[in-house]
Amino acid sequence: MESRFQKVVVMGLGYIGLPTAALIASKGISVYGVDINRKVVETVNEGKIHIVEPDLDGLVHEVVRRGLLKASTSPVKADVFLIAVPTPFKEGYIPDTSYVESAIKMILPYLEERNLVIIESTSPIGTTEKMYNLVIKERPELKDKIYMAYCPERVLPGKILYELQYNDRIIGGITLASTKRAKEFYSLFVEGELHETNAKTAEMCKLVENAYRDVNIAFANELSLICDKAGIDVWELIKLANKHPRVNILQPGVGVGGHCIAVDPWFLITQYPEESRLMKTAREVNLFKTEWVIHKIKNEIKNFEKNNGRKPKIACLGLSYKPDIDDLRESPALYIVKRLVSEGYDILAVEPHIKELSDLKVYKLEDALEKADIIVFLVAHRDFRHLKIKGKRVLDFCGAL
Numbered sequence: 102m103e104s105r106f107q108k109v110v111v112m113g114l115g116y117i118g119l120p121t122a123a124l125i126a127s128k129g130i131s132v133y134g135v136d137i138n139r140k141v142v143e144t145v146n147e148g149k150i151h152i153v154e155p156d157l158d159g160l161v162h163e164v165v166r167r168g169l170l171k172a173s174t175s176p177v178k179a180d181v182f183l184i185a186v187p188t189p190f191k192e193g194y195i196p197d198t199s200y201v202e203s204a205i206k207m208i209l210p211y212l213e214e215r216n217l218v219i220i221e222s223t224s225p226i227g228t229t230e231k232m233y234n235l236v237i238k239e240r241p242e243l244k245d246k247i248y249m250a251y252c253p254e255r256v257l258p259g260k261i262l263y264e265l266q267y268n269d270r271i272i273g274g275i276t277l278a279s280t281k282r283a284k285e286f287y288s289l290f291v292e293g294e295l296h297e298t299n300a301k302t303a304e305m306c307k308l309v310e311n312a313y314r315d316v317n318i319a320f321a322n323e324l325s326l327i328c329d330k331a332g333i334d335v336w337e338l339i340k341l342a343n344k345h346p347r348v349n350i351l352q353p354g355v356g357v358g359g360h361c362i363a364v365d366p367w368f369l370i371t372q373y374p375e376e377s378r379l380m381k382t383a384r385e386v387n388l389f390k391t392e393w394v395i396h397k398i399k400n401e402i403k404n405f406e407k408n409n410g411r412k413p414k415i416a417c418l419g420l421s422y423k424p425d426i427d428d429l430r431e432s433p434a435l436y437i438v439k440r441l442v443s444e445g446y447d448i449l450a451v452e453p454h455i456k457e458l459s460d461l462k463v464y465k466l467e468d469a470l471e472k473a474d475i476i477v478f479l480v481a482h483r484d485f486r487h488l489k490i491k492g493k494r495v496l497d498f499c500g501a502l
Contacts, residue, residue, distance in 0.1 A: 105215065106286055107131060110179040112204040114141050114172060116360065116428065117221065117254045118185035119150065120157055120261045126164035128290045133179060134172040135207070145172035153427035153454050156262050178211045181286055184220045185254070187360070194367040196225045205232050209239050214246040217282050221254050223307055223361065225368045229300035233275050250274040250283035251300045253307035258359075258426045269293040273303025311365035312380045317351050318362070319383035322390040325353035336500050355479050355498045356391035356433030358422025363387075363431040391433040394479075394498050395440055401475055401496060402446065409474075412447060416473035418466070419480025419499070420452035427454035434479035449473055453484045478502065 107130065111122040114136040126132040136142055144151045148165040150158050164170040176182070186200040201222050208218070218236070220229055229251040237244045252272045256264040270291055274280030284295045298306070321339065328335035339350045357363045366384055370377045398415065405413040422432035429435050439461065442448050449469040450461055457463055466484060470476065475494045478485060481501040488502070495502070 105180050106289060108133065108177075108179040109181040109183060110135060110176045110208065110211075111183045111185060112176065112208065113184065113186035113200075113222075114138075114145060115185070115187065116152055116154070116258065116261070116430075117256070118183075119145065119152065119161070120154060120256075120265055121183065121185060121221070121254070122170055123157065123160045123164055124262060124265050125290050126167075126169035127160060129169065130289065132164075132170045133177050134170060135174065135176050136172065137174060139174060142172040142174055145170070154261050155259060160262065176208050176211050178213065179216070181217045181219065182208045182212070184218070184222055186222050188222045188224055188364075190364060190367055190371075193371075195371055196368045198224060198228055201228065201232065202235065205235055206239075209236065212236065212240060212243060212247060214243065215248070217248045217250070217279075217286060219249075219283055219286070220251050223253065223365055223368065224251065224304050225372055226301050226304045226308075228304060229273070230275055248274065248276075248279040248282040249300075250279045251303045252283060252287065253303060255307070255310065258423065258428050266290065267292050269296060271296050271298060271303045271306050273298045273300040273306075275300050305369075308365045308369050311361045312369055312377075312383075315357060315362050315366050315387065316379060316383040318354075318357055319386040321351045321353040322356075323386050324350070326390070326393060352500055353390070353498075354433075355394045355437060357387040358430065358432040358434070359428065360430045363422075363433075391436060394433075395437055397498075398437070398441065398475075398477055398496065401494060405474060405494065413474035414447045414449055414472050415441070415475045415477060416449045416451060416464075416469035417441070417477045417479055418451045418469075418485050418501070419478065419482055420450060420458075420461075420463075421454060421480055421482075424481045425454070425483055427452075429455075437479060453482055 109125055109130055110133045111118050112135050114134045122132045122134045141151050148162040150161050184204045186204050189197050191197045233249045252270055255268055270287055272280055272283045272295055274283055280297050287295055325335045342348050342350055366380045370381050417438045420435045421428050438450050449464045451464055451466050451469045476490055478497040478499050478501040481499040485501045
């Protein structure tokens with residue numbers, strides 16, 4: 102291992118930062134994980150994890166035990182500073198890069214010549230250069246003496262550790278030298294191919310990948326709306342259409358969630374509104390699908406009340422944004438449940454990957470199925486796929502059955 106990469110600071114210990122920190126530490130590199138949440142820091146220092154991700158608990162336990170991973174609320178001097186903090190959006194879907202900027206400001210006192218700063222957080226085009234200028238404004242003596250690059254993560258929750266190691270990575274530096282230095286660093290723990298480019302292209306590549314997926318999901322969701330009106334089984338339709346050798350329609354759902362697909366297209370739409378009309382329409386379709394699901398559930402409730410003379414209990418199965426994980430970020434299923442609860446409906450929320458929520462009661466699957474009059478499938482978790490439900494009205498919006 103090159104001596105210049107002996108210590109790494111990872112800013113942010115969430116769904117990307119913690120697995121990345123653990124993977125780097127597993128290669129024998131000293132990693133210092135930084136998070137503003139003290140509870141997260143304490144959990145990691147105990148060799149435990151605060152998220153659900155296969156195999157991550159064992160890896161974190163091992164690297165903490167070996168002294169290769171330590172967590173704190175503040176950074177230290179290091180050779181590499183990796184930024185993996187959230188980039189949500191503000192009102193009007195305007196990207197909020199304040200977390201990235203705060204992370205950069207936190208590391209400013211610790212930066213030294215020849216340090217490598219990498220941003221992995223999803224960012225608007227031009228963010229890496231903007232952050233470099235921020236560093237130079239505050240520390241002018243570092244001009245042309247540090248390396249800075251952008252390298253977006255592209256992992257699937259549930260397979261994060263594997264994909265961090267084996268997926269190809271796009272690496273874009275603010276200079277060619279920065280690109281080369283970042284590539285040298287990633288080669289220490291990534292088996293996939295490392296593709297060189299510039300920072301702006303790397304930033305846009307991340308946004309384009311998820312905007313592309315959003316458009317394809319919107320097509321499937323739009324099909325589900327048409328099929329409902331036409332009295333056609335959308336799941337059968339898609340299965341048959343996909344028999345065509347050049348057709349691969351995705352599965353519809355209750356909308357789009359997660360930290361990427363539901364967010365990233367807005368980074369392009371708000372920055373280039375006139376040129377991104379298709380992307381904006383796709384976002385609107387996927388947002389409308391969530392409202393459509395709420396409308397369908399309410400109609401079913403009305404029919405039940407009319408036929409039975411009482412209000413029903415509704416079991417809503419699934420709260421996470423995709424199957425078999427506990428990630429609630431931008432989850433349309435969670436939004437649906439909270440909307441129905443806020444409007445006074447008797448909802449039995451079920452999420453097998455979460456024991457409790459501070460603002461919503463979570464029921465055990467068996468209890469909810471027994472008590473409910475209406476069963477609503479919002480997320481196609483494995484736990485739900487082989488259920489046999491008799492004598493109750495079922496609404497399946499995710500193809501779980």
